[in-house]
Amino acid sequence: MEPIKTIKRKRPFLSKTRTGCLTCKVRKVKCDEEKPACRRCTSTGRKCDGYAPVSKSASTTPPSRHSSPGKGPSTDLFATNAERRSFSYFETRACHDLGGSFHWQFWAREILQAAVHYPSTRHLVVAIGAAYEGYQGKAGEGSASSQDALRLSFEQSNQSIQLMGALFAAASTERQSTETTCNILASSVLFAYLACLQGQVGQAIKHVRSGLKVLQSFEKTKLIEDPTSAFPVSISHLRSLLTSIYGQIRCMINDEARATWEHDPIVSLIAPVLSYATIAEAHNYVESLWHNLLAFLQYTELHPPTTSDEIARFTAQHHLLSQALESSQQALELLASRRSPSHDDQDEPGFNILRLYHTLITIRLRVNPLDPGNREAAFDSLEQELAQMLQYCELIVNSQQSKTGPSFSSGLGYVMPLHTIAARCRNPRIRRRALQLLMSSGRREGLWDALLTGKIVTTTMEREERLASLQTIPSDARIREVKIEFLDERKARIRYITVADWRARLYGEQHILEW
Structure with a gap:
């Protein structure tokens, strides 16, 4: 199935307004010529720049969606x-x-x-x-x-x-x-x-x-x-x-909070993709795939299938997500192979972020959601994939070392995947390296704050390892869930639930975290 093509929005031809306000002339829309400020501007929160002879504004042109901002706005x-x-x-x-x-x-x-x-x-x-x-x-x-x-x-x-x-x-x-x-x-x-x-x-x-x-x-x-x-x-x-x-919110908030949201926009139709035209298009697809998988796993956790029809629907959706992942991996590498040599360095961090998420999605698809009691132990057999995620994270972090000071970005990034590695991988060398990258990055990616995430991971590791040696952490001692409730500025209530707590339906341990 070919990816959906974005249809460029085209504005209809409108004759130039000759006597309207300056703002409407720039926008090439009909001005109602209300004085001192036209309603066409004020009704949409714009500042009406008033009126002037046509000759003074004849050269003004509206900004193009596909053009550079130029020299910036007027002082x-x-x-x-x-x-x-x-x-x-x-x-x-x-x-x-x-x-x-x-x-x-x-x-x-x-x-x-x-x-x-x-x-x-x-x-x-x-x-x-x-x-x-x-x-x-x-x-x-x-x-x-x-x-x-x-x-x-x-x-x-x-x-x-x-x-x-x-x-x-x-x-x-x-x-x-x-x-x-x-x-x-x-x-x-x-x-x-x-x-x-x-x-x-x-x-x-x-x-x-x-x-x-x-x-x-x-x-x-x-x-x-x-x-x-x-x-x-x-x-x-x-x-x-x-x-x-x-x-990102869906990754963080607890089940009770999720139930109060009236609309769930992360669930969408997902189908295998043949090719990507741009890395932005690839990002949108991979992010949508991750969101659909997240919603699928969360729904299965809360409403496990019991009837034959429910199990059949579960199996079909799992297969569809697996097909979408495989097609996305192939399309991404095809796009990477077509890159111009001059863009290799500029685009490589973005490609590695998407490869990182492909690996994360692979891991989550391989952990059987119909066996929730053994979920944490299942990550032990996926240590190689978790190590691969860590390698991608190191490549991305190293590519950003030339930047000075902390950074803040939107879209998919590496903070949440580093949390997954440090929290789910019980190999002390791998999880401590992931924690080190978190604590030293000074990175924020939307809601994901590396410092907050690193502190949560530190507590997770301490609570798991205080009950066992570093090499062997019993299944029941592992932290299965971390529930977060954000309070005041830079303050949150964190609840750590072990596998044993989850089996016994206990509340778990809680503390207030500031960062």
Whole structure:
């Protein structure tokens, strides 16, 4: 089956407006010419730039979704030099780290285009730029510069929140619904990553949940996306970005919390793929495959099949996921073989991340979900595959050693796989090397914080090994589940459940972790 091809959105031809406001001229849309600010702009949260003679704006052209941001936005968009500086830091540094190998088009192109015309987006870009500079330690901890950056990030995010009220009010307007919905969803994505950057994982989860509710409401009322929407990011792309973060949430939150979510966007139709055109396309497929496998395993754990029909459906789904994995492995290596030599170094970390996830998916498919009591012991026979995962992680980490300071990215990464290696592999050499990479990386990948993950793994190892020698850990002493409840900023309630606890349906050991 051929992969689904993305259909490029085309804007219909519209005659140039001659007497409207400057903003509508740039967007090439009909202006209602309301004074002093037109409703076409204010109803969607934009700043109306007022009116001027046609000759003064005749050369203005709208941003292209497929073009570079160029020299950046006009300095007139910023109230202070501090805002301009933080926007510049986002544009020159943060967006490239956030985009990584897979989401660069959103972070380094589309969101910068949106920031020029949508104030709510622009304020968030400035907020992330300020927070990211502080995160990377460019300003001394506790210094005036650090405090100023923190204050600016807080002020800018609050201004964006205030503008969001107008966006939600405009969402009920049919003419603007697609554009406004895109604006709201983009803000949800930016708010979520800003919260992650600040260590407020609980807040990030709330933003993702809010965005998914807006998306679900939109999809119930609109069968197709409006092709005339001027927002630079499409609904389908924003859906993918929100689903990406939600997939991380599904790895972390406990069963009770999962049951309160009204919508499960990570479950989708998955079929074998023949080829990949780009590494971004490969990432989307592998991430979707991982999400579908995660949902499949979690559902089977909570609702094990008992009847012959249920077992048949389980077997068929397991076979489908295995076929999809095999096809993805072949398509990825075919894409890798077609690379231009000049792009080898640039693309190799992304290819290794996808190979890493292929190996992770292979492991999870080989552990029989119908025998949950022996799940932890089953990982012992997969030590070679876990060691292969570690090798991929080392290659990825080594490729990033030239970067200074901690880094923060979106999309699939290596923090969660390192947790899997350290938590599931009982070979002391392998698991300690994985822990070492976690604790030294200073890495965040969306909700996955290497420092937090490393502390959880450290406790897991200590609790397992205090009951046994390093070489042999009895099955019942192994940590089977770690349940996380995020509390205040950089604080979480962690519950460690051994195999023995799970068999006896005991609560396990709990403690509060700060990082």
